[in-house]
Amino acid sequence: MKQPQSTAATPxxxxxxxxxxxxxxxxxxVILDFMVLSPLSDILxxxxxxxxxxxxxxxxxxxxSAGGSGLLAAGFADKFDRKKLLVFFYAGFILGTFGCAMATSYHLLLAARVVTGLFGGVIGAISMAVVTDIFELNQRGRVMGVLQMGFAGSQVLGIPIGLYFANLWGWHAPFLMIVxxxxxxxxxxxxxxxxVNKHLALQSEKNAFLHLGHTVSNSRYQTGFLATAFLSVGGFMLMPFGSAYLINNIHISxxxxxxxxxxTGISSIVIMPFIGKLSDKLxxxxxxxxxxxxxxIMILIYTNLPPVPLWLVVVVNMIMFMGIMSRMIxxxxxxxGIPEMADRGAYMSISSSLQQVAGGIGAVIxxxxxxxxxxxxxxxxYGTLGIVVAAVITACIFFVYRVSVMVQNKQREVVNVAAAENYDSIDEVLPEHL
Structure with missing residues (x-):
């Protein structure tokens, strides 16, 4: 019997x-639509x-609203072609963002954000399901490194351009740019x-809500849900008041x-592909x-800064976001690596939902x-807020550790399956199991 051999990073x-x-x-x-609120906070x-x-x-x-729509969509996420789902939800996201651009009051903006969240909050989950279906595990670190560059790109291009337009034509202009x-x-x-529809052949449950229930009740999946929720809370707590803090406390114009x-975005663009490659190797x-x-370390420094020169603010932000991105990827x-192919859409939708709800609670707090x-x-x-965020990040380490152990165990199971079925490479069974 041939022993299955793991391949190196697949091109x-x-x-x-x-x-x-x-x-x-x-x-x-999608990220720019959310991120642009922070630099617009003082203007708004x-x-x-x-x-x-x-x-x-x-x-x-x-x-x-993103969390609620994620839960509602979870049962149906594995019942349709993932491309069609992306098109549907992205169209709704465009309409919601256009509503933000047209808002003339606090309450109208609030309503437009609800619509944007209902559709935009599901897009990331569907994208992750597509990545998991199309790319092998030893490719996904590099893919995640590129996808997370959307965050950096929003800072390098989107936010500066959006702020420029906002300074010229008002805070509505960045939303029109996104549309x-x-x-x-x-x-x-x-x-x-x-x-993207190979998962449809694996569906055994006809009832979407039964599929949702089975996914939620899976004890292995629950650990992943907790890790995802804790991963987002810190960012949601720290980010909304970022520009108001820089302007009013640090006296940045x-x-x-x-x-x-x-x-900050340039530093993230430099570090993220590197972190993505390391994630596939280490x-x-x-x-x-x-x-x-x-x-x-950097969050505790940043949230307790006195008025300092612009260059020092830039350096602190660059290093802080390097740490944050080195967590996310x-x-x-x-x-x-946790869900099976038949459950990936539901799993990613629920994860995204919990992530959004937990982050929303964090922003309220x-x-x-x-x-x-x-x-x-x-x-x-603001210094107290930094301490709370640091505590949340510490708790997240525990849950991600448990996820890591489960994924390693699952990889060993895949190796055993490959050996039993006489595969030449574990990559022949990875797409269905990891």
Missing amino acids: FTAYQKLLIGILALLQFT MKSLNVTPAQFGWVVSVYAF GLAVLLMLVMVLKMQP QHSLPMVFLC NKFHLFTGGSILAI PATTLNT AGLIVSQSGKGAPLQH
């Missing part, structure tokens, strides 16, 4: 490269007479992306903010832990921790 086909580009741009637009709070607590709800309501880009991407996706986000949990420790890659005595006054208790 991408031409279509896989195209698909990575489409999914990365999807991530870019002053323009619409919004308090920190109310702005926390502007952020949170997106997360809560224009998303419409073009929708056309490319419809014309170039192939159906509104016109200098694009430089902060530009440099122990993912060890990489995650190192990034978590760096993130904790290996943790997300590990999480894709952040709004309750942080206070401001008046327009232009320094934010109070």
Whole structure:
């Protein structure tokens, strides 16, 4: 009997490269739609007479609606071609973002964020299911490294350009910019992306809600759900008040903010492909832990900064986001190794839902921790917020460790299956099991 041999990092086909580009741009637009709120926070709070607590709800309501739609979509996520699901939800996301651009009051903006969250919050989960179906486990670290560049790209290109437009034409302009880009991407996706429907042949449950129930009740999956939820809480707590903190506490001018986000994004673009490659070669949990420790140190420094020069703010932000990104890529890659192919859509939808809801709760808590005595006054208790975020990151290490152990056990099971079935390579069985 031949002993199955694990292959090295598998190269991408031409279509896989195209698909990575489409999914990365999807991530870019969806993340930018959410990320642009942070640099606009000071403008929005002053323009619409919004308090920190109310702005926390502007952020949170997106997360809560995304979480609700994720749970509703989870039972159906494995019942349809994943390409069709992406097109449907992306169209709704475009409409929601257009509603944000047209909003003229706090309550209209709040309603538009609900619509955007209902559709946009599911896109990431479907994208992860597509990645898991199309790419082998030893390719996914590199794929995640590119997809996470949507985050960095939003800072390098999207946020600075959005802030420039906002300074010229008002805070509505960045949302119109996102809509224009998303419409073009929708056309490319419809014309170039192939159906993703191999999972349909593996479905045994006809009832979508029964499928949802079985996925939720799986004890192995529950550990992954917890890890995903904790992974997002810290970012949701820290990010919404980022620009207000820089402007009112550190005394960075509104016109200098694009430089902060530009440099931070460039550093992320440099580090993420490197982290993605390391994630395919090294122990993912060890990489995650190192990034978590760096993130904790830099968050505690950042949230207690006195007024300092712009260059020092840029350096601190760059190092802090290097730590944050070094957490996200290996943790997300590990999480894709948990579900079976027949459950991937539901699993990713539930994970995304819990991630959004947990993050929404985190944003609400952040709004309750942080206070401001008046327009232009320094934010109070931001250092306390940093301590809370550090504690959440520490707790997340435990859950990601448990995920890592489960994935390693599953890989050993796949090796045993390959040996028993006389496969030449474990990659022949990996697509169905990992």
